[in-house]
Each structure stands twice: as C-alpha cells, then as structure tokens.
Amino acid sequence: MTSDETTWKEFVRQQVVDFCNEQGSRTFSMDDFYSSKEQPIHDFNPDNKHRREKVRQQLQILRDEGFITFLGNRGNYTLRGIEMLASEIEETKTIDLTRETPQRREHLIETYVRSTGWAKRAREAFGHDCMFKKCDNGFLKQDGTPYIEVHHILPMCDGGENALWNLSVLCAHHHRMAHFADAETRLSVKQYLEKETSWRIQNQQ
Ligand SMILES: [Zn+2]
Ligand SMILES: [Zn+2]
Known part of the structure; x- marks a missing residue:
C-alpha cells in the first residue's frame, strides 16, 4: 500500500x-x-x-x-461532521430528527439515547439523581431502574465535547429547562452545572 x-x-x-x-x-x-x-x-x-x-x-x-x-x-x-454515532442512529431510528432544529435534535438524542458510551459514563460517574439544586424529581421505571437523562452542558451543536466534564445528569423537567427556558435561566443552569460537574470530577479521585 x-x-x-x-x-x-x-x-x-x-x-x-x-x-x-x-x-x-x-x-x-x-x-x-x-x-x-x-x-x-x-x-x-x-x-x-x-x-x-x-x-x-x-x-x-x-x-x-x-x-x-x-x-x-x-x-x-x-x-465533527458526522452528526451521530452508529449506536445513536440505532437507538433513535424510530424518531424523525430531520425536521428538528439543532437544539431540539440535541435534546431528543439525549433523551432517547440510553446505552451509548458517553451516556453510560455520565450515569456511572454522576449517579441517577438530578444534579440540579436539591432536586428530588427522580422516579423508578416499571423495571425498577431509575429514570435519568444525560445532558451536554455546552451542546454538541454549539461546539461542546462529549467528555465527562461537559456532561451532567438531569431529571426530565430540569433537562427541558436547560434547553428551552429563557436565555437568562438557561445561562444560570449552565453555570450551575459547570461548577457542579467539575466539583464532582475533582472529588471523585
Ligand atoms: Zn440536554
Ligand atoms: Zn431535576
């Protein structure tokens, strides 16, 4: 060759x-x-x-x-350049992402993709309780496992990474807030999560 x-x-x-x-x-x-x-x-x-x-x-x-x-x-x-990993395509193929805006698409991928590497690693590192201030919105699914969504603090569509320091775990309500609230609220959620994630990573080792 x-x-x-x-x-x-x-x-x-x-x-x-x-x-x-x-x-x-x-x-x-x-x-x-x-x-x-x-x-x-x-x-x-x-x-x-x-x-x-x-x-x-x-x-x-x-x-x-x-x-x-x-x-x-x-x-x-x-x-960059490839929008989704093979496992993400597999897990989201029942929903039509093509009509969505980048922000909504990101939220849908995060909500639907459960088993891909970054989502698993975030749940292992941060657990299954919503990271937002004293939130107690967690619940168990019918199979007895806790329901939690994994969120990119800086969205991939805005140049975020899917490394652990850019990930957080949120209940469905606070996850929607992080994406769809007014600009001021979104910024304060983002700043809060940045602090919380880096504190947890530093205190893990
Ligand atoms: Zn998100
Ligand atoms: Zn919450």
Missing part, C-alpha cells in the same frame, strides 16, 4: 470514526486513540518509523479541515 499524504489522511480519518463508534463518544485523547489503533496503524505502514508523529500530523490536518476540533487545555479531540 502506498502512503502518500492523501491516503494517510483518509486512513487516520477512518480510524477516528471507527474508534469513536467503538467507544461510543466523539471526544477522545491522542493517547487513547493511538494505543487502541496501534496495530492497524502499524499494519498500514510497517516501514514508517515515525508512525505516532505521522498520526499526530494527520490529526492536525483533519483539524485544519474542520473534521475534528482540538481543545488544547483539555488535550481532547472531538469528531
């Missing part, structure tokens, strides 16, 4: 899409990506002694083209 710039770029791009689908999240670190894909990267060009640098360079090219964004202070890349 030849390894000119174009094919390297297309190869890394496909590996990124595969990796995001496998982990069920569009946000990833270079280290996690590279260690998971080391074998296919090696097999793509076994003679290249600087594969890691090559991959980093391709990620930068993909970033310049807007396919991924890089958040320097967090060291995370986020995949």
Whole structure:
C-alpha cells in the first residue's frame, strides 16, 4: 500500500470514526486513540518509523479541515461532521430528527439515547439523581431502574465535547429547562452545572 499524504489522511480519518463508534463518544485523547489503533496503524505502514508523529500530523490536518476540533487545555479531540454515532442512529431510528432544529435534535438524542458510551459514563460517574439544586424529581421505571437523562452542558451543536466534564445528569423537567427556558435561566443552569460537574470530577479521585 502506498502512503502518500492523501491516503494517510483518509486512513487516520477512518480510524477516528471507527474508534469513536467503538467507544461510543466523539471526544477522545491522542493517547487513547493511538494505543487502541496501534496495530492497524502499524499494519498500514510497517516501514514508517515515525508512525505516532505521522498520526499526530494527520490529526492536525483533519483539524485544519474542520473534521475534528482540538481543545488544547483539555488535550481532547472531538469528531465533527458526522452528526451521530452508529449506536445513536440505532437507538433513535424510530424518531424523525430531520425536521428538528439543532437544539431540539440535541435534546431528543439525549433523551432517547440510553446505552451509548458517553451516556453510560455520565450515569456511572454522576449517579441517577438530578444534579440540579436539591432536586428530588427522580422516579423508578416499571423495571425498577431509575429514570435519568444525560445532558451536554455546552451542546454538541454549539461546539461542546462529549467528555465527562461537559456532561451532567438531569431529571426530565430540569433537562427541558436547560434547553428551552429563557436565555437568562438557561445561562444560570449552565453555570450551575459547570461548577457542579467539575466539583464532582475533582472529588471523585
Ligand atoms: Zn440536554
Ligand atoms: Zn431535576
């Protein structure tokens, strides 16, 4: 296989899409990506002694083209351009998302997508009680498990990441409030959740 710039770029791009689908999240670190894909990267060009640098360079090219964004202070890349991961498409295929505005679409995806990676990780980290101030709106579903929705503090459609620090768990009422309240209320919910999430992450370890 030849390894000119174009094919390297297309190869890394496909590996990124595969990796995001496998982990069920569009946000990833270079280290996690590279260690998971080391074998296919090696097999793509076994003679290249600087594969890691090559991959980093391709990620930068993909970033310049807007396919991924890089958040320097967090060291995370986020995949753009594909709106939904394979598992999210699977879970939401009974609803028609095409007619919705980006904000409403985001709320619907968050409400319907239950088992994809980012939603699971948020529930594991933050539990099943609404994170909003002293909220006690939780309830159990018919199967006995708690009902909770996972919310992106900065929406993906506005450039948010689906890393843990941008996620929160909310009851259905406060989740609607976070999306559909007046601008001032939405801002105060967002600021509250930012503080609450970072406090919880810091106090977990
Ligand atoms: Zn939300
Ligand atoms: Zn609540």
